[in-house]
Amino acid sequence: MIAKLDEIFKTFQNEIKNIEKMPDLMQLKSRYLGKTGELSGILKGLKDATPEERQSIGAKSNQFKRQMEDMVVDRIQEIELAQINESLEAKRIDISLRDSLLEKGMDKAGLHPVSTIQREIEDIFLNMGFEILDGPHIEDEYHNFEALNIPEDHPARDMQDTFWFEREGENRHLLRTHTSSIQVHGMKKHKPPFKFVGPGKVFRCERTDASHEMCFHQLEGMMVGENISVANLIYFMKTLLSEIFKKEVEVRLRPGFFPFVEPGFELDIRCLICGGDGCSVCKQSGWVELLPCGMVHPNVLKHGEVDTTKYNGFAFGLGLDRLVMMKYGIDDIRHLHGGDLRFVSQFANY
Numbered sequence: 180m181i182a183k184l185d186e187i188f189k190t191f192q193n194e195i196k197n198i199e200k201m202p203d204l205m206q207l208k209s210r211y212l213g214k215t216g217e218l219s220g221i222l223k224g225l226k227d228a229t230p231e232e233r234q235s236i237g238a239k240s241n242q243f244k245r246q247m248e249d250m251v252v253d254r255i256q257e258i259e260l261a262q263i264n265e266s267l268e269a270k271r272i273d274i275s276l277r278d279s280l281l282e283k284g285m286d287k288a289g290l291h292p293v294s295t296i297q298r299e300i301e302d303i304f305l306n307m308g309f310e311i312l313d314g315p316h317i318e319d320e321y322h323n324f325e326a327l328n329i330p331e332d333h334p335a336r337d338m339q340d341t342f343w344f345e346r347e348g349e350n351r352h353l354l355r356t357h358t359s360s361i362q363v364h365g366m367k368k369h370k371p372p373f374k375f376v377g378p379g380k381v382f383r384c385e386r387t388d389a390s391h392e393m394c395f396h397q398l399e400g401m402m403v404g405e406n407i408s409v410a411n412l413i414y415f416m417k418t419l420l421s422e423i424f425k426k427e428v429e430v431r432l433r434p435g436f437f438p439f440v441e442p443g444f445e446l447d448i449r450c451l452i453c454g455g456d457g458c459s460v461c462k463q464s465g466w467v468e469l470l471p472c473g474m475v476h477p478n479v480l481k482h483g484e485v486d487t488t489k490y491n492g493f494a495f496g497l498g499l500d501r502l503v504m505m506k507y508g509i510d511d512i513r514h515l516h517g518g519d520l521r522f523v524s525q526f527a528n529y
């Protein structure tokens with residue numbers, strides 16, 4: 180029986196070496212170590228053996244059993260490692276791929292037109308001494324609404340349909356509906372006088388059409404100092420538009436209501452898609468809302484810990500996507516974010 184045990188162990192050792200796949204290994208394990216396996220067969224035969232034989236065979240078979248179990252565990256690890264290596268090899272990034280892309284003429288990458296215009300505007304404002312600030316996409320009620328003079332239950336909250344995060348209680352979180360929240364961060368960060376712009380994505384739960392997206396881009400601007408006037412605001416807005424369009428564009432200023440500015444204005448641009456005749460972008464009005472602005476409301480300055488007896492300021496919120504549409508004559512905002520490379524590559528300056 181001892182010889183038989185040795186033989187079983189030897190053939191097990193030989194077989195397990197050649198096993199490459201997990202199901203085969205499990206089969207081998209049950210063939211040798213299972214309830215009806217080879218080792219159990221030996222142990223069952225012990226009933227006819229002498230007590231001494233039983234003891235020595237029992238001890239040896241237990242020792243083999245343990246060794247075989249250890250070998251199975253080791254082999255499992257080896258097979259798993261081989262599988263991981265195999266899949267890593269299959270998914271390996273081929274850094275020489277560029278050559279094949281080159282052959283297909285796909286070697287170029289460029290900026291999205293919204294990014295290009297954002298950078299152009301940042302440069303214009305940097306040259307005028309403004310700083311560039313960033314703010315989080317996920318905001319709380321305080322920064323998006325309350326500190327901007329839009330308390331809870333204020334009807335102005337309905338002007339911007341909001342994506343809320345599911346959580347009850349005070350100061351709930353949301354996806355910022357406008358870059359005006361950057362005003363609040365900026366005021367907390369600086370002592371007046373200061374001036375900054377803050378570009379970024381904003382989110383609104385609204386139905387899309389030729390001029391409305393759910394996720395679009397704004398660029399906020401804020402200037403706070405002594406004796407800032409509407410004339411200063413108009414100067415900066417005019418400089419911005421003439422630098423962007425590199426030509427005279429017709430604009431109109433009309434009263435606009437935003438709780439965080441007083442007085443507030445809507446700066447509209449004559450629709451460059453239809454030349455003012457009326458189209459789906461300007462909703463047949465001939466004008467496109469582009470640049471709401473106004474003098475910062477004292478309540479907002481107070482939230483920013485600005486001394487309102489000494490300082491005042493202006494703010495504006497430029498819609499970047501619509502600006503791109505006007506600049507390049509794009510008749511539907513959805514082209515901009517549809518992910519069609521054939522469309523966006525027309526605007527990339529490689």
Ligand code: FA5
Nearest residue numbers: 357359391392395468469470471472494495496498501
């Ligand atoms: C605001 O978001 C204010 N925070 C702007 C502001 C800042 C006013 C500072 C005063 C002082 P409004 O909701 O109008 O305002 O949006 C500003 C601009 O974003 C619009 O003029 C338009 O160009 C653009 N815009 C608004 N909604 C959309 C939309 N759904 N899709 C694309 N662009 C949009």
